[in-house]
Amino acid sequence: MNNNVRVRFAPSPTGHLHVGGARTALFNYLFAKSISKDSKFILRVEDTDKERSSQEFLKSQLKDLNSLGITPDEGVFLDGDDIKEKDDNNNILDSKSTKSYKQSKRSELNIYKEKIDFLLQNGLAYYCFLTDEEIDTQKTLAKESKSTQQITSPYRPKNLEDAKTKNLEATEKISKGLKPSIRFNTISAKPEYIIKDLVRGEVKLPSNMVGDFVIQRSNGMPVYNFCCVVDDALMNITHVLRAEEHLSNTLRQLMIYEALNFTIPQFAHMSLILGEDKKKLSKRHGATSVEDYIKEGYLPEALINFLCLLGWSHPESKEIFSIQEAAKVFDLKRLNSAPAVFDTKKLLWMNGEYIKKLSPDDLKNKLNKHSPNNNHIDQFFTLLNTTSGSADVSQRKASSNTLRNTQISILQNSIKTLVEAKGILNLIFGQLNITDESNEVLSWNEAKDVLEFWIKQLNIKTEIYLTEEEFIDIQDKIKQTCKVKGKTLFMPLRVAVIGKPHGAELKEIIPLILVSNLINRAEQVLKTINKAD
RNA sequence: GUCCCCUUCGUCUAGCGGUCUAGGAUGUCACCCUUUCACGGUGAAGACACGGGUUCAAGUCCCGUAGGGGACGCCA
Numbered sequence: 001m002n003n004n005v006r007v008r009f010a011p012s013p014t015g016h017l018h019v020g021g022a023r024t025a026l027f028n029y030l031f032a033k034s035i036s037k038d039s040k041f042i043l044r045v046e047d048t049d050k051e052r053s054s055q056e057f058l059k060s061q062l063k064d065l066n067s068l069g070i071t072p073d074e075g076v077f078l079d080g081d082d083i084k085e086k087d088d089n090n091n092i093l094d095s096k097s098t099k100s101y102k103q104s105k106r107s108e109l110n111i112y113k114e115k116i117d118f119l120l121q122n123g124l125a126y127y128c129f130l131t132d133e134e135i136d137t138q139k140t141l142a143k144e145s146k147s148t149q150q151i152t153s154p155y156r157p158k159n160l161e162d163a164k165t166k167n168l169e170a171t172e173k174i175s176k177g178l179k180p181s182i183r184f185n186t187i188s189a190k191p192e193y194i195i196k197d198l199v200r201g202e203v204k205l206p207s208n209m210v211g212d213f214v215i216q217r218s219n220g221m222p223v224y225n226f227c228c229v230v231d232d233a234l235m236n237i238t239h240v241l242r243a244e245e246h247l248s249n250t251l252r253q254l255m256i257y258e259a260l261n262f263t264i265p266q267f268a269h270m271s272l273i274l275g276e277d278k279k280k281l282s283k284r285h286g287a288t289s290v291e292d293y294i295k296e297g298y299l300p301e302a303l304i305n306f307l308c309l310l311g312w313s314h315p316e317s318k319e320i321f322s323i324q325e326a327a328k329v330f331d332l333k334r335l336n337s338a339p340a341v342f343d344t345k346k347l348l349w350m351n352g353e354y355i356k357k358l359s360p361d362d363l364k365n366k367l368n369k370h371s372p373n374n375n376h377i378d379q380f381f382t383l384l385n386t387t388s389g390s391a392d393v394s395q396r397k398a399s400s401n402t403l404r405n406t407q408i409s410i411l412q413n414s415i416k417t418l419v420e421a422k423g424i425l426n427l428i429f430g431q432l433n434i435t436d437e438s439n440e441v442l443s444w445n446e447a448k449d450v451l452e453f454w455i456k457q458l459n460i461k462t463e464i465y466l467t468e469e470e471f472i473d474i475q476d477k478i479k480q481t482c483k484v485k486g487k488t489l490f491m492p493l494r495v496a497v498i499g500k501p502h503g504a505e506l507k508e509i510i511p512l513i514l515v516s517n518l519i520n521r522a523e524q525v526l527k528t529i530n531k532a533d
Numbered sequence: 534g535u536c537c538c539c540u541u542c543g544u545c546u547a548g549c550g551g552u553c554u555a556g557g558a559u560g561u562c563a564c565c566c567u568u569u570c571a572c573g574g575u576g577a578a579g580a581c582a583c584g585g586g587u588u589c590a591a592g593u594c595c596c597g598u599a600g601g602g603g604a605c606g607c608c609a
Contacts, residue, residue, distance in 0.1 A: 014608080046609065048608090049608060132607090150605090182607095203537075206537090210605080219607080223607070223609090247538065247604075272538095278601065337539065343544045346545065346560075413572045486568045487568065491568095502569050
């Protein structure tokens with residue numbers, strides 16, 4: 001009929017957005033965007049587990065998706081700080097609407113009840129009064145006898161006639177206060193179901209993989225497998241792109257599609273993201289949520305770029321590209337069926353690349369957003385932005401573009417994550433911290449002379465800041481007077497400026513530090529030398 | 534245990550029967566740049582899990598074996 005597709009990402013708000021979930025969302029998004037302008041990426045919320053779901057988690061997940069650039073065309077979205085829903089015509093749904101993209105709400109609207117009633121009446125589902133204990137015994141028995149561990153329920157009807165009597169019996173029990181679950185009756189299932197998976201090709205799923213599974217909890221809430229099918233069908237989802245761990249669920253879902261006479265969508269089961277131990281990435285691998293990575297100073301743009309390359313490859317072998325660029329060339333055929341290890345080292349490299357590409361203003365904004373209470377950030381950028389009308393000679397210099405660029409590179413070229421900026425800024429504005437590494441340098445005979453002369457020269461200066469030229473001038477004087485060069489000159493000096501023998505280029509960092517501060521630091525270092533003597 | 538999926542450098546991957554003495558990226562190492570560190574530049578080492586087939590020809594197709602992973606919930 002038309003070439004538009006409808007795909008969905010259906011998170012469950014029981015935790016923060018996991019990188020695996022983010023990638024699933026990304027591929028769904030990219031697929032929709034790559035097909036046509038009118039294709040839709042829908043966000044549905046699977047919050048049937050009332051105990052574990054929360055509004056806070058939902059909000060956090062939506063926020064993370066937004067910052068990654070994955071915004072839904074339809075369904076649940078975040079408007080400022082409010083969770084809202086919009087339908088396929090872009091109409092905002094209010095609380096009285098009979099439509100919703102949240103399964104908890106859809107359950108209240110009896111959307112699932114109608115379908116479950118249909119199954120019950122036709123013997124395709126049944127009330128099951130098996131207790132937890134009874135189920136446990138069945139399971140342990142099955143384990144001991146090494147047979148397949150499927151639950152067999154005595155409440156399962158054998159045929160339509162049987163279903164009628166069983167339903168009657170059930171109604172009676174329910175009226176007495178018993179709370180049954182509802183199981184799907186697999187009695188009429190085909191022996192084997194075959195899906196043509198877009199990633200894996202033909203996958204055969206034998207029906208004996210599953211027993212009569214629960215489709216509605218005893219508390220009245222239908223479960224994931226059921227809601228998922230009903231919603232995908234009712235929302236006209238054309239392609240289901242999800243993680244491989246759902247492959248075995250597909251069998252159950254296929255049975256439901258069939259029982260309910262729904263059209264079956266196309267499936268694409270994407271490979272899993274693994275930790276370094278090659279096991280499914282989970283909390284015990286450390287940082288796994290998008291929020292964790294952002295807190296650690298990763299840029300959302302870098303994270304999403306990295307995720308995109310996990311199980312997918314750019315047709316031109318590009319490594320660095322935006323989500324928009326990816327959407328232009330995205331093709332499901334390039335999805336890899338093998339699982340991928342999440343390589344933090346490559347992410348780190350990629351993040352560094354993104355940081356280097358940032359304009360000074362963007363860098364400033366990103367840093368401020370990341371650590372809003374660090375006033376060194378503004379100090380740093382104010383220094384770089386000082387107008388050329390300033391009376392101070394170094395401020396005039398600092399405003400020239402070339403100098404500004406080299407100075408900003410102190411920050412930009414040496415950090416791979418936003419958090420690392422803190423350390424650099426501390427070197428410029430913070431308290432001097434003399435590292436253990438410096439001790440050896442300070443024990444050199446020349447060190448004391450160099451520092452004393454350095455302080456003397458600084459004291460003559462009346463300007464607030466030193467220019468690069470002025471520093472080089474002093475540096476030459478030290479060379480002559482103290483008869484030092486190379487390591488013996490630069491290392492003690494560097495310790496006197498940043499507290500360690502390695503790190504920033506002196507002529508770049510010195511023009512950023514107040515002369516008075518330089519004096520304080522040098523005196524502090526000199527004191528430790530004298531103490532050691 | 535049962536069923537399902539997967540298998541190219543350490544890692545992410547290219548490869549859709551001949552153009553593969555297997556390409557790129559990252560990581561590692563070396564050298565250059567640099568009076569330090571980093572950045573940058575150049576280069577090196579590094580892989581088709583194994584065994585059978587099919588074919589004139591197999592990393593590429595088929596079958597086994599081994600290894601890894603996933604699912605087996607009134608979680609999603």
